[in-house]
Amino acid sequence: MNTTESPEITEQPEQPEQPQSPRDILPSRAELVKEVTSWVRDTREFWKDIFDRMRKDMEFAGGDQWEEKKADHDKYVVNFTNRQLNQDLAAVYARNPTVTIERKKRLDHQFWDGSNEQLQQAKMELQAAAEAAAAAAATGQPVPQPPEQAAKIVMDYGAGIARKKLLDKIAETLQLLITFEMDEQKPSFESQMKSLVLREKVTGAGFVGVKFQREYETVQTTTATTSGVLEKMQAIEARVRELQAPGGPGEDAAVNEEVRLMVNSLQAMLNREEAKVLREGVVFDFKPTTSILVDKACRSLHEFVGANRIAELFYLTPQQVMAQYGKDVRLEGTTKYGDDQTELHSSTEAGKPRRLTSSASVEWPAEARCCVAEVYDKRAQLKYVVCDGYPDFLEEPETPWPAVKGFWHIAALKLNRVEVEKNCPKEGITIYGQSSVDLVKPMQLEMNRSQEALKEHRIANRPGFLFPEGSVDKAEAALIGSMPANSGLGLKNVPPGSDLTKIFVPKPTMPLDPALYRTDVVMQHTFLAVGSQSANLGQQNASDKATGQAIAEQSRVTGVSCEVDEEDKFLTEVVRIAGEMLLQAMTLEGVKRKVGLGATWPGQARPMGAEMSPAGVVTLDDCLEQFVIKIEAASSGRANQAVDIQNFKEMWPSLIAVAQAMGLSLAPLLKEQAKILQFKFDLDEWLASAQPLPMMPAGVGPGGPPGAAPPPVQPKPAGTAPDPAGMQARIQKGGAL
Numbered sequence: 001m002n003t004t005e006s007p008e009i010t011e012q013p014e015q016p017e018q019p020q021s022p023r024d025i026l027p028s029r030a031e032l033v034k035e036v037t038s039w040v041r042d043t044r045e046f047w048k049d050i051f052d053r054m055r056k057d058m059e060f061a062g063g064d065q066w067e068e069k070k071a072d073h074d075k076y077v078v079n080f081t082n083r084q085l086n087q088d089l090a091a092v093y094a095r096n097p098t099v100t101i102e103r104k105k106r107l108d109h110q111f112w113d114g115s116n117e118q119l120q121q122a123k124m125e126l127q128a129a130a131e132a133a134a135a136a137a138a139t140g141q142p143v144p145q146p147p148e149q150a151a152k153i154v155m156d157y158g159a160g161i162a163r164k165k166l167l168d169k170i171a172e173t174l175q176l177l178i179t180f181e182m183d184e185q186k187p188s189f190e191s192q193m194k195s196l197v198l199r200e201k202v203t204g205a206g207f208v209g210v211k212f213q214r215e216y217e218t219v220q221t222t223t224a225t226t227s228g229v230l231e232k233m234q235a236i237e238a239r240v241r242e243l244q245a246p247g248g249p250g251e252d253a254a255v256n257e258e259v260r261l262m263v264n265s266l267q268a269m270l271n272r273e274e275a276k277v278l279r280e281g282v283v284f285d286f287k288p289t290t291s292i293l294v295d296k297a298c299r300s301l302h303e304f305v306g307a308n309r310i311a312e313l314f315y316l317t318p319q320q321v322m323a324q325y326g327k328d329v330r331l332e333g334t335t336k337y338g339d340d341q342t343e344l345h346s347s348t349e350a351g352k353p354r355r356l357t358s359s360a361s362v363e364w365p366a367e368a369r370c371c372v373a374e375v376y377d378k379r380a381q382l383k384y385v386v387c388d389g390y391p392d393f394l395e396e397p398e399t400p401w402p403a404v405k406g407f408w409h410i411a412a413l414k415l416n417r418v419e420v421e422k423n424c425p426k427e428g429i430t431i432y433g434q435s436s437v438d439l440v441k442p443m444q445l446e447m448n449r450s451q452e453a454l455k456e457h458r459i460a461n462r463p464g465f466l467f468p469e470g471s472v473d474k475a476e477a478a479l480i481g482s483m484p485a486n487s488g489l490g491l492k493n494v495p496p497g498s499d500l501t502k503i504f505v506p507k508p509t510m511p512l513d514p515a516l517y518r519t520d521v522v523m524q525h526t527f528l529a530v531g532s533q534s535a536n537l538g539q540q541n542a543s544d545k546a547t548g549q550a551i552a553e554q555s556r557v558t559g560v561s562c563e564v565d566e567e568d569k570f571l572t573e574v575v576r577i578a579g580e581m582l583l584q585a586m587t588l589e590g591v592k593r594k595v596g597l598g599a600t601w602p603g604q605a606r607p608m609g610a611e612m613s614p615a616g617v618v619t620l621d622d623c624l625e626q627f628v629i630k631i632e633a634a635s636s637g638r639a640n641q642a643v644d645i646q647n648f649k650e651m652w653p654s655l656i657a658v659a660q661a662m663g664l665s666l667a668p669l670l671k672e673q674a675k676i677l678q679f680k681f682d683l684d685e686w687l688a689s690a691q692p693l694p695m696m697p698a699g700v701g702p703g704g705p706p707g708a709a710p711p712p713v714q715p716k717p718a719g720t721a722p723d724p725a726g727m728q729a730r731i732q733k734g735g736a737l
Helices: 027-046 048-061 080-092 116-139 148-183 189-203 229-244 254-271 318-325 436-460 474-480 520-530 546-585 588-595 620-626 641-662 667-676 683-688 724-733
Strands: 099-103 206-213 281-287 292-294 309-316 370-377 382-387 410-413 627-631
Touching (some): 027 048, 027 382, 080 189, 080 436, 080 520, 099 148, 148 546, 148 620, 148 627, 189 206, 189 281, 309 318, 318 370, 410 546, 436 520, 546 620, 546 627, 620 627, 641 667
Antiparallel strands (some): 099 627, 206 410, 292 309, 370 382
16 A cells, blocks of 8 residues: 655655565565465466356346357347346345444443433432532531432433433444445445446456545555545656656656646645645445455355455556555566456467566566455455565555454455355356356347247248249349339340249248247246246236236345345445444544534543533444444335335324323424425424424324324414523423424
8 A cells, every 4th residue: 555645744755675686585575475476376267267257247248149259240139138137236226325323232321220210219319418408508507418329320320321422423423424435436336336236147246345545645446536636646756766767768758748747737736725635534446356366265255254365456557556556566577467367478489388577667568467466364464465476565564454343344245145165166166156147148048049040040931033044144033032113124035925934933941830939938947047027028928917927026026125135234344344444544634524513533522411520432442342334224225105104104193192291302203204205305404493382282293294284383473572481381391392
């Protein structure tokens, strides 16, 4: 991870000299680099068959659905695979998920038993003791001590409630912060999640890496796009090093002008005040499936059960490696890769390919890439960054920070769970299982072959004529098949009055047997494989009954609900990692900049009320232990507003009765009603400006049940001033909004 200091804060640290040969590195370190690099190469080779299958499935879903390649692409294709994928995507991920943070249920009170009776009794005892103390003080008698147990109960109650409120405030801040980070992703989180779900359907798995970007550093990503002061400074630094390298470009090279323009652009950015706020927060990197190497010992992709190492692969140019890690990898022995992520080789000797190497940076091919691997080792609790063929680490190995529970900073999306005891890529039995494309591929190929054969049969049965050789001029015979309607053609070699039916004989044709090209069985197998039915693809069979269709649709919805649940668990893992990183690494200033000045963060001292010491502090460990960060159930699936409205209507009378009996505010109910009805209005400001009102009559609340007309509001007489005393009396009686 490359760190770039801000020019306004400190000077750029000097970069250490780069080792030019393995002799400059300790033998033990060189052996560790070799071992990690070998593990990367061996694991990539182990999964090669699976990754090749994934790439073929991507091409298949894109429309390349014939095994034999044909240049004109005129083969018959009925691409129902693509439609099935789009329907699955729309059903599984329909909207942005909702982040929720809850406190774990705990026994926070030591003396208070949780009952209102004990608390009120303790308050009455303290009140009586206070009155007795006041009377004793007035008469000069000794002041009695307040009851110790009652005082402990009241203080315990106040401290526990205050701590819960503080934790809730931090949870609300963290929830808003995670939502902010998700909304700030480029490309957008929603579009990348939809691509990830589609990727899982096509390849059988999807991955998201969560990384924290500190103020003065950048992180290497595959899909996340970042652009700012740090990225421009790194690019300039890489170009300058390229100019200073031995045998580098001369003074007239285009890179000199490029550096000058980049420096001018950086200066303009620094002159703008808003550009001085450097980036800080989490980055969600949606990884290509083939860029993640999972330990071959892994038994399940869910939380990588059984895995000891996981690696992220990046294919970068030497300039990109220099900009990110500050190392020049253009050395002899560094492996070069092409655009297709395969090794580049020189001319063969005795039929054996020889690895292409170079001893000087100027010999590095322009199209060549390096294979950089960020390897997470769970046993050693370290992160290694290696480049294939480079003799040293690109970064000093260290424990990944911020640390997260479970160690892994990567989450895997697998909608249909698969667990194996041993991965066998040659046989196709692996933790990746079968993708949706694999399930429908045999039926898709059979459908294409059947319809292509039917098309060829019809072409072969087109009308045609046979005639003896030489009886008709060849040019005239060629015109017979293309004659326009109601036109004539003269025949030179046919005498007038000849019987043309004896000269031209219709060519024989093969009868068309419809049963030979039927595809209903093929589609039936497709529906069995994907859990769909013909009506879902727009094909209504005449023999289908409404009852059977309803049962099939209910079964399909149940399967989709299961996949949505798996997706919510995956998103819960992603936001949990992000939340733990933010709690540990995000500064209070950065939190307030993104959430607001009212944000509360671990470590802040907060007054706990008059009944306890104001020295209460919620620590980072408290938050990590007590918060449950998750995605609201089914919040990524299809919304069902009608069900929510009906449930709220049924609960409305009970809620109003409780509010009247206990003198509770109705404002939360009004906000929940607006949320269910998707009423776009800022209720907080409106409610804050209202005068307190008496409790509503029994069975009636502000606005009534969802969809009901609100009760009329009686206007105050002109010139009436607010009455604080009367207002307080109404509040004490209970029932102010």
